[in-house]
Amino acid sequence: MRFIKSDINLNFIGKSRLALYISATMILISFISLILHKGPKYGVDFAGGTLIQVKLFAPASINVIKSGLDTIDLGKSSVQQFGDKEENEYLVRTDISVMTSQEGLSGKVKNAIEATTGNKVEIRRIEMVGPQVGKDLREKALFAMFYALLFITIYISGRFELKWIISGTMAAALMSSVYFLSFINLSIPILIAAALILALILFWVLDLKYAMGAIVALIHDIIITVGIFSIFDKEFTLPIIAALLTIIGYSLNDTIIVFDRIRENLKKYRKKPLDVIINRSINETLSRTILTSLTTLIVVIALFVIGGGIIHDFAFAMIVGIIIGTYSSIYIASPILLAWQKRGKKIRL
Amino acid sequence: MKNFSWRVILVLAVILSAIIYILPTINQGWWPHKKINLGLDLQGGMHLILEVDTEKSVESTIERMTYELRTLLKKENISHIGIDRIEGNKISLKIRDNKNILSFEKLLDNELKDLRVFSKSTDDEILTIILNLPEQETRHIKKLAVEQALETIRNRIDQFGVNEPDIRLQGERRILIQLPGIKDTQRAKELIGKTALLEFKLLDETHDLEAALKGNIPAGSELLYQENEDTATGRVIKSPYLVKKRTLLTGEYLTDARVQIDSEFNEPYISINFDKKGARLFERITEENVKKRLAIVLDNKVYSAPVIQEKITGGEARITGHFTTEEAHDLAIVLRAGALPAPVNIIEERTVGPSLGADSIRMGLISMYVGGILVILFMILYYKTSGLIADIALILNIILIAGGLAGFQATLTLPGIAGIILTIGMAVDANVLIFERIREEMNLGKTQRSAVNAGYSKATLTILDANVTTLIAALVLFQFGTGPVKGFAVTLSLGVISSLFTALILSRLIFDYLLINRKIKSLSI
Numbered sequence: 001m002r003f004i005k006s007d008i009n010l011n012f013i014g015k016s017r018l019a020l021y022i023s024a025t026m027i028l029i030s031f032i033s034l035i036l037h038k039g040p041k042y043g044v045d046f047a048g049g050t051l052i053q054v055k056l057f058a059p060a061s062i063n064v065i066k067s068g069l070d071t072i073d074l075g076k077s078s079v080q081q082f083g084d085k086e087e088n089e090y091l092v093r094t095d096i097s098v099m100t101s102q103e104g105l106s107g108k109v110k111n112a113i114e115a116t117t118g119n120k121v122e123i124r125r126i127e128m129v130g131p132q133v134g135k136d137l138r139e140k141a142l143f144a145m146f147y148a149l150l151f152i153t154i155y156i157s158g159r160f161e162l163k164w165i166i167s168g169t170m171a172a173a174l175m176s177s178v179y180f181l182s183f184i185n186l187s188i189p190i191l192i193a194a195a196l197i198l199a200l201i202l203f204w205v206l207d208l209k210y211a212m213g214a215i216v217a218l219i220h221d222i223i224i225t226v227g228i229f230s231i232f233d234k235e236f237t238l239p240i241i242a243a244l245l246t247i248i249g250y251s252l253n254d255t256i257i258v259f260d261r262i263r264e265n266l267k268k269y270r271k272k273p274l275d276v277i278i279n280r281s282i283n284e285t286l287s288r289t290i291l292t293s294l295t296t297l298i299v300v301i302a303l304f305v306i307g308g309g310i311i312h313d314f315a316f317a318m319i320v321g322i323i324i325g326t327y328s329s330i331y332i333a334s335p336i337l338l339a340w341q342k343r344g345k346k347i348r349l
Numbered sequence: 350m351k352n353f354s355w356r357v358i359l360v361l362a363v364i365l366s367a368i369i370y371i372l373p374t375i376n377q378g379w380w381p382h383k384k385i386n387l388g389l390d391l392q393g394g395m396h397l398i399l400e401v402d403t404e405k406s407v408e409s410t411i412e413r414m415t416y417e418l419r420t421l422l423k424k425e426n427i428s429h430i431g432i433d434r435i436e437g438n439k440i441s442l443k444i445r446d447n448k449n450i451l452s453f454e455k456l457l458d459n460e461l462k463d464l465r466v467f468s469k470s471t472d473d474e475i476l477t478i479i480l481n482l483p484e485q486e487t488r489h490i491k492k493l494a495v496e497q498a499l500e501t502i503r504n505r506i507d508q509f510g511v512n513e514p515d516i517r518l519q520g521e522r523r524i525l526i527q528l529p530g531i532k533d534t535q536r537a538k539e540l541i542g543k544t545a546l547l548e549f550k551l552l553d554e555t556h557d558l559e560a561a562l563k564g565n566i567p568a569g570s571e572l573l574y575q576e577n578e579d580t581a582t583g584r585v586i587k588s589p590y591l592v593k594k595r596t597l598l599t600g601e602y603l604t605d606a607r608v609q610i611d612s613e614f615n616e617p618y619i620s621i622n623f624d625k626k627g628a629r630l631f632e633r634i635t636e637e638n639v640k641k642r643l644a645i646v647l648d649n650k651v652y653s654a655p656v657i658q659e660k661i662t663g664g665e666a667r668i669t670g671h672f673t674t675e676e677a678h679d680l681a682i683v684l685r686a687g688a689l690p691a692p693v694n695i696i697e698e699r700t701v702g703p704s705l706g707a708d709s710i711r712m713g714l715i716s717m718y719v720g721g722i723l724v725i726l727f728m729i730l731y732y733k734t735s736g737l738i739a740d741i742a743l744i745l746n747i748i749l750i751a752g753g754l755a756g757f758q759a760t761l762t763l764p765g766i767a768g769i770i771l772t773i774g775m776a777v778d779a780n781v782l783i784f785e786r787i788r789e790e791m792n793l794g795k796t797q798r799s800a801v802n803a804g805y806s807k808a809t810l811t812i813l814d815a816n817v818t819t820l821i822a823a824l825v826l827f828q829f830g831t832g833p834v835k836g837f838a839v840t841l842s843l844g845v846i847s848s849l850f851t852a853l854i855l856s857r858l859i860f861d862y863l864l865i866n867r868k869i870k871s872l873s874i
Contacts, residue, residue, distance in 0.1 A: 002731075053705070104535045126698060127700075130694075133697045155818060238834050249821070257811055260810070285785075294727075295774045299720030299724060299774035306712060307716040307767070310390075
């Protein structure tokens with residue numbers, strides 16, 4: 001069986017301008033959504049506060065639970081249904097992270113809900129993160145993504161263009177300057193955004209074209225995934241960061257396979273123009289790209305549907321990431337190589 | 350083919366050792382006794398991060414030094430206008446008269462070498478001197494406080510009885526605590542977080558309590574409260590005591606603390622024993638203060654304030670206070686384990702109930718089966734016999750990950766299960782790459798055998814490249830992550846490595862066996 005004929009020859013490169021518009025629109029929408037929502041919606045991991053998952057042994061309306069919680073001082077709090085409706089599970093969130101009373105915060109919540117609903121309540125999960133820890137984790141997550149991108153830069157420039165030393169030195173310089181600058185009182189997100197822009201400029205100056213293609217595609221994937229999360233009003237938690245980093249790895253996987261083929265074909269057909277070669281390479285690897293995306297999507301969708309509430313958003317991020325990642329390796333990473341040549345820089349081996 | 354047989358041995362050895370490592374998880378007690386560790390999110394339990402308020406340990410050192418300095422000046426007959434602890438960690442001292450100032454300065458040079466002169470000014474023949482501790486000493490005190498807190502907490506948890514607790518330092522002043530399977534989390538938190546500073550102080554019976562309650566607290570005394578819960582209404586009643594600030598004896602001389610039951614009221618109390626020095630001190634205190642009231646204060650709460658009837662020898666005392674059996678039991682533990690050198694704050698807590706953990710395992714496994722079976726069916730449908738080879742590789746892949754988890758004693762978490770599921774999807778990628786390549790080569794008119802050879806040799810580098818990048822992401826994640834996320838990084842890395850092995854070595858071996866040894870001319874792909 002095959003989905004894709006072996007002599008397929010779709011004109012991907014011809015559509016790259018259209019793809020550019022689509023991507024630009026999606027990125028724009030992502031930013032607009034982020035601005036409208038006043039930044040990403042952080043879960044307790046990053047914002048600090050407490051999340052308590054409670055299970056009621058008989059159904060009760062959310063309003064009754066809320067009125068029960070109003071009797072205790074919970075600060076800024078919210079109640080939300082969790083998982084399947086018949087499970088009667090709810091998430092109680094508050095921005096309080098300490099409770100000094102005898103029974104503790106969770107005990108208080110339990111008693112308050114039991115008193116108003118008249119049902120027994122089971123505390124299934126508590127996550128409490130102090131404000132300082134939340135800030136630390138937020139910064140650590142940003143650093144993790146930044147470092148991952150730089151390590152990947154070294155590997156790609158080294159493997160594809162034998163520029164181990166240049167890319168290694170560049171990455172080391174960027175990492176150490178960001179590391180030292182992080183000690184003076186700078187906003188970490190701005191610092192890392194600045195470092196990323198600087199990295200892209202350096203790619204251009206140092207002629208690291210494969211890294212440029214790959215990293216731009218990855219940043220594109222992350223922005224759009226974050227944007228879609230923001231549109232659906234989903235929370236950022238530690239597992240979501242894990243999903244984002246996995247998306248980085250996965251999307252890169254796709255990109256590298258196309259790049260590998262481009263390099264191989266550049267050797268094979270020395271006379272042909274670059275756009276033909278790139279288009280041919282994308283077509284040759286298309287079957288694999290679609291198959292792998294398909295098998296990965298199958299399992300992630302299985303996880304999304306039956307994996308349970310805690311893993312739900314993680315699976316959602318992965319689904320989005322796999323689709324965007326597959327798209328970006330075809331329509332973003334490869335056209336950047338081509339754009340390079342059009343700007344007068346030469347693609348060499 | 351010599352090469353071939355070596356590969357067979359390698360593959361068999363790897364599979365066999367993976368299976369051996371999985372066995373103890375299936376049947377407890379089997380060699381090599383390494384079960385797959387389940388994370389707290391799967392087996393239930395509590396994860397805490399405490400921060401030691403090290404600043405407080407410096408302050409209490411300064412407080413003690415202020416007191417010592419006062420005694421020293423008295424001994425040396427140097428009169429002063431005031432010694433106080435200011436701004437938390439400084440001592441301010443005011444001295445009048447040249448004679449006093451001169452002898453103090455001599456004292457400062459000879460006996461008070463640990464103290465640093467922070468500032469010094471003379472105004473109207475009054476010398477104001479502010480002393481503090483050198484930077485190095487402060488750092489040392491803080492470090493010691495954290496180490497001591499770690500040791501004390503470890504002690505308390507050991508005595509409380511938790512299976513396989515994990516307690517360790519994290520960074521400079523944070524302590525990570527993992528208590529698997531713990532049920533009464535609130536009780537555990539109280540046990541861990543209690544400073545448990547036991548002090549014996551005299552009541553101030555010369556001044557009026559009523560006046561003190563109106564804000565007129567005499568110098569050298571303080572207001573402390575006793576808290577009693579009314580069993581009928583559940584309300585906490587606070588009764589005030591005017592207590593002298595000076596601590597006569599602390600819990601540091603304790604050798605033992607045990608729960609006893611009062612035969613008269615049938616209520617538990619805690620009997621404490623002092624060591625020799627403590628017993629001597631206690632004897633002297635009780636001797637000097639007969640008919641006065643001695644308050645037993647724990648963490649600035651009065652537990653009782655009995656009248657001293659006579660000199661008490663033997664170094665034994667009791668703490669009463671309407672305890673429940675559990676409270677008394679926990680209090681005895683914290684007293685035995687000793688006080689924390691500084692207060693600790695819980696800055697992160699993650700608790701998962703055992704039923705939720707079991708649910709997570711169940712749902713994780715079901716999604717793994719469903720996803721796995723769908724992928725397996727798809728591969729057979731798409732690639733026929735070759736798909737079956739990829740499926741064998743896939744199943745072995747999962748066995749290798751499980752064996753790896755047990756062998757390296759890694760922890761399986763819920764995101765870790767997600768990582769395995771993701772690996773199922775991504776593991777077939779390597780085989781897909783190879784199969785697509787073989788198909789391409791066959792389209793060029795090659796025989797199956799040479800197409801397989803060419804397919805593998807051309808796809809190998811690509812597969813390596815693609816997987817190294819995923820591995821980079823996984824390693825960064827491992828560095829960054831805590832608990833569950835780290836578990837995800839572990840299974841993802843194991844998955845990448847084992848899928849390299851199964852695709853490049855194992856499935857190749859099966860192809861070679863079928864095409865060379867069994868001389869099969871064409872294999873459906």
